Amino acid sequence: MNFALFVQYALSGITVGSVYAIVAIGFNIIYCTTGIINFAQGEFLIVGAMIAISLSAVAPLPLAILGAVLITTALGAAVELVFIRRVHNASVVRLIIITIGLSILIREGMLHIWDEQVRSLPYFTGTDSSTITILGAHISLQVLWVLGVSAVIVTALTLFFRYTTTGRAMRACSDDRMAARLCGINDRWMVTLSFMLSAGIGALAGCVVSPITQTQYDMGAPLAIKGFTVAILGGLGNSMAAVAAGLLLGLLEAFVVSQFASAYKEVVAIVVLLLILVFRPSGLFARRGTSVRTA
Amino acid sequence: MMRLRIYYPVIAAAVLVVAMHLVLAATGKTYYMTQVTMSAYYALVVIGLCLLMGYAGQISLGHAGFFAIGGYTIAVLTTHDLSSYRESAPVEWLLSLGLLVQWQDLYGRQALSFSPWLAFVAAMLLTALIALAIGLPVIRLKGHYLAMATLGFGLIIYRIVLGAKIFGQADGISNVPAFNLIGGLQVNGRAPFRVQNYYIAWVAVLAAMVLALNLIHSRVGRALRSIHESEDAAHSLGINTYRYKLATFILSALFAAVGGALLTHYNGSIGPSEATVMKSVRYVAIVAVGGMANLWGAMIMGVLLNFLSLRGVFGSYDDAVFGAILIGIMLFAPQGLLRVPKLRAVLSLLPRREHG
Numbered sequence: 001m002n003f004a005l006f007v008q009y010a011l012s013g014i015t016v017g018s019v020y021a022i023v024a025i026g027f028n029i030i031y032c033t034t035g036i037i038n039f040a041q042g043e044f045l046i047v048g049a050m051i052a053i054s055l056s057a058v059a060p061l062p063l064a065i066l067g068a069v070l071i072t073t074a075l076g077a078a079v080e081l082v083f084i085r086r087v088h089n090a091s092v093v094r095l096i097i098i099t100i101g102l103s104i105l106i107r108e109g110m111l112h113i114w115d116e117q118v119r120s121l122p123y124f125t126g127t128d129s130s131t132i133t134i135l136g137a138h139i140s141l142q143v144l145w146v147l148g149v150s151a152v153i154v155t156a157l158t159l160f161f162r163y164t165t166t167g168r169a170m171r172a173c174s175d176d177r178m179a180a181r182l183c184g185i186n187d188r189w190m191v192t193l194s195f196m197l198s199a200g201i202g203a204l205a206g207c208v209v210s211p212i213t214q215t216q217y218d219m220g221a222p223l224a225i226k227g228f229t230v231a232i233l234g235g236l237g238n239s240m241a242a243v244a245a246g247l248l249l250g251l252l253e254a255f256v257v258s259q260f261a262s263a264y265k266e267v268v269a270i271v272v273l274l275l276i277l278v279f280r281p282s283g284l285f286a287r288r289g290t291s292v293r294t295a
Numbered sequence: 296m297m298r299l300r301i302y303y304p305v306i307a308a309a310v311l312v313v314a315m316h317l318v319l320a321a322t323g324k325t326y327y328m329t330q331v332t333m334s335a336y337y338a339l340v341v342i343g344l345c346l347l348m349g350y351a352g353q354i355s356l357g358h359a360g361f362f363a364i365g366g367y368t369i370a371v372l373t374t375h376d377l378s379s380y381r382e383s384a385p386v387e388w389l390l391s392l393g394l395l396v397q398w399q400d401l402y403g404r405q406a407l408s409f410s411p412w413l414a415f416v417a418a419m420l421l422t423a424l425i426a427l428a429i430g431l432p433v434i435r436l437k438g439h440y441l442a443m444a445t446l447g448f449g450l451i452i453y454r455i456v457l458g459a460k461i462f463g464q465a466d467g468i469s470n471v472p473a474f475n476l477i478g479g480l481q482v483n484g485r486a487p488f489r490v491q492n493y494y495i496a497w498v499a500v501l502a503a504m505v506l507a508l509n510l511i512h513s514r515v516g517r518a519l520r521s522i523h524e525s526e527d528a529a530h531s532l533g534i535n536t537y538r539y540k541l542a543t544f545i546l547s548a549l550f551a552a553v554g555g556a557l558l559t560h561y562n563g564s565i566g567p568s569e570a571t572v573m574k575s576v577r578y579v580a581i582v583a584v585g586g587m588a589n590l591w592g593a594m595i596m597g598v599l600l601n602f603l604s605l606r607g608v609f610g611s612y613d614d615a616v617f618g619a620i621l622i623g624i625m626l627f628a629p630q631g632l633l634r635v636p637k638l639r640a641v642l643s644l645l646p647r648r649e650h651g
Contacts, residue, residue, distance in 0.1 A: 037439040086626055092438035093354050097583060098625045100356075100576055104618025112611070221572065225450065228443055267454050270447040277444045278432040 004136030009254045011134070015143045015212065017250020018150035019045075022205040023227025024234065024242040025157065026198035032174035032237050033187075033194040036084065036095050040103035041202060042224030043110075046217065048072040048203020049210040050110060053119050061122065069203045075106075076199025080192045103220065110217040121210040128211070142211045149208045153201050154243055170194060174237070222266060229273040235283025245284065301508050304591060305501055312497045316490070328493040329484070330605040331598065335496035336558035338597030341581045342503050342590060343550025348579070349588035350511055351543040352523035353434065354442050357449030358551050359574035361422055363456055365552025366559035366569060368418035370468035371461060372409040376400070381407065389413075398472060411474040411560065418556050419549060426548035430541045446572060453570040467566030474560040482560040492561060499557060500594065503550060507590050510546075519543060523588070573614055580617045583624045586631020596632070 023041055030038045052068035059067065083098060090098075123130075124145050131138040161167040172180040173190045181187050206215070213219075230249050234241030249269060256268045276284070319325050344358050377395065380386045386407075389395050394413045400406045409417070433444045456462040463469075473483035480491055510516050521529040522536050530536050559565045568574070581600055585592030600620075603609065609616040624632065 037443075083622065083626065090625075090629075093348070093352070093442075094625050094629060096354065096439060096442050097579065097621050100579075101618045101621030101625065104573075104576065104614055105622065108612065108615035108618060225443075225447065232440075232443075261458075264454065264458065267451055270450050270454075273447045274433075274444055277436055277440055281436065281440060 005258075007135045007137035008139075009258050010251060011137060011139055011143060013251035013254030014247055015146050015209075015250070016253065017247040018147055018243075019205050019209045019223075019246075020226045020230045020249055021243045021246025022150055022153060022201055023223055024230035024246055025154070025239045026202045027227055027231040028237050028239050028242060029157075029170075029194045029198040031231075033170060033177075033191050034084070035092075036099065037228065038195075038198070039096065039099040039224060040079070040106055040220075041198065041227055042220030042222070043103050043106040044072055044076065044199045044202030044220075045206030045209075045223055046110065046215060046220045047075060047106060047206070048199075049121065049206035049215040050114050050119070050217070051203075052207045053121055053210070053215065054114075056121060061124065065121075065204070065207045068207055069200050072203035073196045073200040076195040076197075077192055079199075080195035084191070084195070085188065103224070107218060107220060114217055116217065118214045118216045119210075120214045121207060123211045124208075140212065142208075146208050146212065149204065153204065154239075157197075157201070157239065166193070225273070226269045229269045229276070232273065232276055232281070233284055235285055238283065238285065241283060241285045301512055302505065305505055305508070308501060308504070309497075312494075312501075316493065325489060327602075327606075328489050330602050332489075332492050332496040332561060333558060333605055334598045334601035335500045336554045336561065337578075337601040338500055338594050339503055339554035339557075340551040340578050341585070341593045341597035342500070342507055343547035343554075344578050345582045345585065345587075345590055345593035346507055346510065346519075346550075347543050347547040348582050349586075349590075349593070350516065350519045350523060351540050352519075353540055353544065354579070355445045355544070355547070356442050356572065356575050356579065357429075357445035357447075357452070358547070358578050359570050359572070360449040360452035361426065361548040361551035362555035362574070363452055363565070363567075363570035364422050364425060365418045365555030366565040367456055367462055367468070367555075368421050368552075369411070369414045369556045369559045370471045370565050372414035372417060373411055373472055374468055374470055375408060375461075376406040377409075378405065378407045396472075400470075408472075411472065415474070415556055418552055422548055422552035423545055426545040427541075430544040430548075434540045434544050435537065446575070449570070449572055449575050453567060453572070456570050457567045463566075465567060467564060467568075469564035471559055471563050471565070473563075474557070482557055484561045484563055496557070496561075499553070500598075503553075504590060504594060511590070515539065515542075520588075573617075576621070577614075577617045580621045580624075584620055584632050587629075589631055592631050 023045065026041050026044065027037060030036055030041075048068045051071050052064045055064035055067045058064075079102060083102060084095075087094065087098065123140075123142050126141045128140070131140055132144075133139070159167075161171055169180065169185045170190050170193065172183065172185055173187050177187050180190075226249065230242055230246045233245035233249065234243075249272060252272070253265055253268050257265050315331075316328070319327055340358055340362050344355060347353050347355055377386055386395070389409075390407075394410050395407055396410045398406055398408065429448050433441065433448070436444055456467075457464060473481045473488075475481045476495070480495060481488060482492060482495060484492070511519070518529065518534045518539050521532070521534060522539060526536055555565070555569070581596050582593050584600070585594070585596040600617075604613055604616075
């Protein structure tokens with residue numbers, strides 16, 4: 001493998017990895033406020049991309065993407081208001097089953113709206129053949145879009161959670177919901193907001209990556225698995241570590257594909273997931289002694 | 296006498312099975328028996344999963360994987376041609392023991408494969424081994440972690456059967472021979488064998504029910520339920536929770552593998568669609584509809600829902616139906632459909648005033 005090829009694989013790994021990181025952050029946002037792992041997280045990306053594809057037929061691309069993000073955010077709110085809010089004191093198994101059911105319903109809904117066809121958004125700038133050359137590797141302009149948008153999402157979320165009142169209120173809820181409630185924070189609204197936020201960033205990520213990876217109704221589940229792997233790898237709830245873990249998994253996948261048959265690409269993430277669950281369930285970056293086996 | 300009472304429903308079920316046969320025969324709808332037979336084999340998976348989910352309280356999103364391990368092991372061993380190894384010592388030894396069978400392939404060539412009995416034993420051993428290897432680390436995990444780990448296991452099995460040449464990739468394996476049981480009975484999907492296979496499948500299901508009922512009414516069953524209620528409390532009473540959970544995991548994997556093995560013989564083929572995550576989720580949905588810790592509910596729903604699905608009643612909404620079932624049951628009737636939901640539970644779903 002020469003250097004240019006190495007850069008090529010590395011960049012493609014980082015691109016996919018940053019999408020995994022966004023999915024993982026979506027998991028984290030909901031997990032922190034509710035303790036729920038939302039198995040329908042991957043579906044948010046696909047719904048977002050699909051809506052944008054449909055809207056782009058009638059509206060300019062930026063408007064279509066904005067519309068898609070807003071509609072998916074509304075879908076996230078609907079999911080919380082209609083389903084999650086209804087269950088009180090539910091066991092973990094019950095919550096898992098509900099979100100799995102949701103993911104199936106959303107997926108089947110998409111199948112009936114958008115059929116099985118593989119679609120994609122147009123490239124944001126230039127065409128699929130316009131590239132720039134970095135260190136001898138040819139990089140599609142869309143890759144820069146993915147990296148840029150991911151960076152913006154991560155930065156914006158960090159600022160939101162650190163400096164805005166709403167963001168701080170959400171963090172307070174994830175630390176101690178009862179205490180937050182006693183401080184006058186409307187914790188139920190924060191839960192709804194967390195679903196909206198993670199649906200919204202999911203939709204945006206789905207739109208940006210759509211020109212590269214294409215979009216099909218059933219691509220949500222594999223994305224969810226990888227996002228979850230990344231979330232666990234970084235330690236559940238730790239969004240900054242999720243970015244690092246996402247890039248790590250993306251790179252790992254890219255180089256496995258470069259060496260082995262791409263049929264086994266899916267297996268990489270799952271093997272990583274099983275290994276990390278067995279050996280370091282609190283994540284790569286967690287301090288020793290913390291245990292999440294009771295989660 | 297108390298102990299015998301738990302088996303009365305088994306007798307009632309056996310009577311119902313015969314009655315159903317008579318009704319189908321009288322109405323000239325014996326062709327329904329084919330789907331009932333297939334549903335019964337799927338119900339075996341559900342009964343096993345019910346033990347694990349309802350009684351031991353551990354979720355598995357990978358049971359289609361165990362079903363596939365059972366089915367594919369059978370399919371490979373009974374169809375893989377060993378003729379080219381005919382001269383080798385192990386093959387000759389197996390042949391002399393009567394553990395290999397001669398058959399003719401599509402082109403009339405002589406082929407030599409393992410006998411279904413040997414394949415069945417091998418499938419069970421392999422399933423137990425894999426369940427043990429997976430269960431040892433995974434069963435220590437809880438909640439979301441266990442769900443994702445078993446989901447991951449199921450996905451790996453799916454990828455392997457879809458990717459490996461020996462498993463026929465996307466085509467799966469066909470031409471699996473019939474399984475000759477004792478006295479001329481055989482697991483065979485062709486029309487002349489329809490009635491006897493209907494009974495073979497039901498005997499398998501009812502035997503599984505007796506085994507499962509026996510288990511949950513024993514010391515083991517009480518230990519499992521105490522684990523479900525409160526694992527820490529069970530642990531403090533000296534119950535080796537880990538070992539009980541692991542044993543239940545392996546047992547329920549074996550139930551799934553038996554279902555997979557017999558259905559593969561019955562259909563004469565198996566394909567990767569049997570190993571998908573959606574299949575695993577479907578088994579979970581059925582256990583949930585049955586009422587989680589309710590073996591009879593699981594068995595009845597297992598046969599009923601699979602039958603409806605196989606008849607194509609749900610059309611292109613097949614998967615969506617099971618998704619809706621999952622949500623509906625978990626939201627409105629977590630105790631399952633066969634128990635009347637309490638009025639208060641229904642009322643609590645109506646909109647009410649916010650109070651913090």
